[in-house]
Amino acid sequence: MAPVLQTRNLTKRFGGFAACSDVSLSVEQGARHALIGPNGAGKTTLINLLTGFLEPSAGEVLLKGETVTRLGQHQRVKRGLVRTFQINQLFAEMTVLESVTLSVCERLGLGWSWWKPVGSHGAAVDEAAELLDTLRLLDVAHEKTRNLAYGKQRLIEIALALASKPQVLLLDEPAAGVPTGESRELFETIGRLPRDVTILLIEHDMNLVFRFAERITVMVGGAMLTEDVPEAIANDRRVKEVYLGEALDG
């Protein structure tokens, strides 16, 4: 199958420090692909480069075979490349339904529409409500985001991304800070996403990664160490060293 998301020699330097060096990653259509590595391995930098949050020092990002390296974040979102954030980026003063409707409206190209009230755009509101239903957020639809528990807010983080109808979804530690029981549930929700959504996941919890991912890329010190199926990664001596080393240091 053709890769839907690719990087070619992607590099990001901050002064003399290479946060991401020469990364050539390839994510297949429909993949459940995980990106792992110790802290400071450059995973979030890579996500920021993929989405256009940062500009690369060198290299290319290709989406469905076309280069998107020079496109702004919102233009990449329009082409189906959507992310979530490691630290929640939500709209504190909006209700859950308002937030998700906002995202749906942008996708439907209603963002410039200024005459009709949001609530009269029935299709957008209905779609937002359906999305909340699938994420089991419907009971808090009219609650303000800032009044919700962290676990719920984490789901809104994902709901906002899903409202953009991603073809490629980049999840940056979706379960970060979520209690264990709830993170299972969160991953079941993510696991139920249809196969036409390609998922690239950053996650620290190895149990979750090995349960979810079908392909794993390991990054160390800003560079790709290896990439393989989970069984092979689990038995890879270098990967073990990286993680054991970290475990022993820590």
Added chain:
Amino acid sequence: MAKISIDLSPLQKASAWKPAEVVFWLLPVIAFFLFPKSLALLSQIAITALFALSLDLILGYAGIISLGHAAFFGLGAYAAGLLAKYGWGDPLLGLAGAAVLATAAGFISSFLVLRGSDLTRLMVTLGVSMMLYEAANKATDFTGGVDGLQGVEMKPLLGEFTFDLYGKTAYWYSLIVLFLMFWLARRLVQSPFGHSLRGIKQNVKRMPAIGTPVHGRLVAVYTIGAGYAGVAGALLTQTTQFVSLDVMSFSRSAELLLILVLGGTGSLYGALIGTAVFMAAQHYLSGINPQYWQFWLGAALVLIVLFARDGIMGFLNRLPALAAKKRGD
């Protein structure tokens, strides 16, 4: 498709006119009959309220801070004045001309203002308005400089209503323009466009990640806000038939910011209520003590920022919760 099991009406009906709003808009009508001798002051309130509304759109909804919003007010005021002086005395034509000029100026300057942080924005807006002020000061042939622009002669409104000595026409004219512009602004802030502005204010980092061209939205609202300010400036010129240099002054911009903080940002009504309270207070306090009335203004400002950050509107919005709490005790 599964039917959704919740009531969507809180969002669907959010845009309906509430009884309190209807009552609110009856007040200026009642004021006309109650204070027939104060129509000049009431017109000033309506005009300043429109000006405050324009700042609320850019600051209250989109979070763009400005200390130079009087630049657009002044451009509108001079545009209307010059049009009238040189033979285009029809009020509505003057409003349109002022709106076009201020909107264009807003669009062009938006690219300067929208760079950088809040502090940059404060300085750029301040700088632009200072330059315009001095330009108007220098171009005496054109603007009259410190003496003001004389010879502004307005034709009757709609060819029918002359601007009378008591200020009746001026009041209704200002009030109706304010209401129509408010109505448009109300639609705007409740639309998907308006919600995207709130989104930008609440979390500017997230907006590009849901597909929003943030810069474009900010340019749009800054441009609209400038146009609104221009219309307010034109109204002042047309109802007073004079343009003084202080339409562009720093103190006018600063006072506007104060009015908006007093009333509460991001609700439209806060801008209107803030203006009414501020100008009424200014009127009475300066009557009691013409030299030192700003003392009380300063005191009120400090108290508001310390104890009621979201202004009068914020306090009013909290009232039901406070009342419920009291009943609960």
